[in-house]
Amino acid sequence: MRADNRFRPEPHAGLYQLLEELNWIEDLLEDMAALGIxxxxxxxxxxxxxxxxxxxxxGHGLAQQPDDGALRQ
Known part of the structure; x- marks a missing residue:
């Protein structure tokens, strides 16, 4: 008997977003651990x-350049 995919519900788009966010968090935690955090x-x-x-x-860069506010006046 052949499986019929017509009646299989599509995953909700929000689940894909959640999975992407969880992957991002996992990567962040791995990066933090690599830095000793x-x-x-x-x-x-x-x-x-x-x-x-x-x-x-x-601050060092601003000391060498004029203040934007001074230019406007």
Whole structure:
């Protein structure tokens, strides 16, 4: 007897989105583990450290360039 696929319900599109999000989360957790980040506190501390470094770099760049607000006045 041959299987008839006409009556098989199609998976809901939301399930595919959920699967993609779960895969993204799994990849993120693997990346965090590779960096030695195993909990939320460590992740937040690392993000704060990175944001501070970026702010410092941007601050040095702004010192060399005129302020946008000064150009508008």
């Amino acid at each position: 195993y909990n939320r506190a460590e992740a937040e501390a690392r993000m704060h450290q990175l944001n501070t470094m970026l702010d410092e770099q941007e």
